[in-house]
Amino acid sequence: MRKISDSLQVVKRNLICETCDFPKEFEIDKYEIFSGNPTRALHDEEMIDLGNRQVMVIHTPGHLPGHHQLDIPVGIIEEIEKAFASLDKAGKLVQGQGVFDFGEFQIHI
Template sequence: MSNWFTVEKIDHLTYAISEYKHWEQTHCYLLIGEKTSLLIDTGLGVADIKSVVTDLTDKPVQVVTTHVHWDHIGGHKYFNNIIVHEKEESWLNGKFPIPLKIVKSNLMKEPCDFPKDFDLDGYTIFQGRPTGILKDSDVIDLGGRKLEVYHTPGHSPGHICLYERSKGYLYSGDLIYEGTLYAFYPSTNPSDFMNSVSRMSKLNITRILPGHYSLDIPVTLINEIKDGFSNIYSAGNLKQGNGVFKFSHFNIHI
């Protein structure tokens, strides 16, 4: 198994597979069901995440994409069964909105001890046809475990969160985490972001499992972010180009 990844047990059938050595500190999640396993995102793609996954489960693996950004789809190349929200099917299948040059610049933004066999010149953005398309309110059944799909646009048009109602787990992608939340790119929408956070705040959540940075975040963070967006909106500042708004445990860049 590659030492690039850190594996942490969330519970006896749920694992976080993380890339702490990179400044993005991406998290992917492996959920093991009775029939199949689900891998939520695949990270940067600088090392073989499949080798980690196969050490943890012998069940067939389906990959679900929270959103089609380079740091969440890099390891898709190692898998055949990939699903994505309908609004980002084209991004996955040939129309990725960010040039490779910019992606590589972001990848190398801060010094990093990459795996010895990593070749920056050969690094590419995954492109491929998904094997399944997701819509809001779809349910993914792993056998004994069910994940509800929530379309949560804002950070990207087809961003989704996954909610495991039986455990109260929210796999929040880039909607909720401790760090800077990005809604300033042309493909983002600050109003949609605010509305998506508000929608998720209504769920009965016992644990937030984010796409980046600390895994140990309080469930109260979702309401803090909701209030942050509300304050920006009330001040008439929820418009792209207004900069970075700083709060206690997160920032919002619009």
């Protein structure tokens, strides 16, 4: 499997090029690119089972040929946004806080 990635400097520049509500504890100088190894390739229109829901992989090549997006039902996105807002309000959006269970999904921080 071919590894495709931007340089860390490019990723950092893209993260901060526009105003964004990062958590207060976020420090761009400490940001690192995930360096794990993929276990398999995803393919256009492939369905991924996430337990009690499935999402479809949509191949969307952008500035890198391996780009994909996931077709996720709008309802779950709204629930995830609410969950993150509640964690933020409780001051729990800090790395290492643990796993938060919201019934149909979990957030690992």
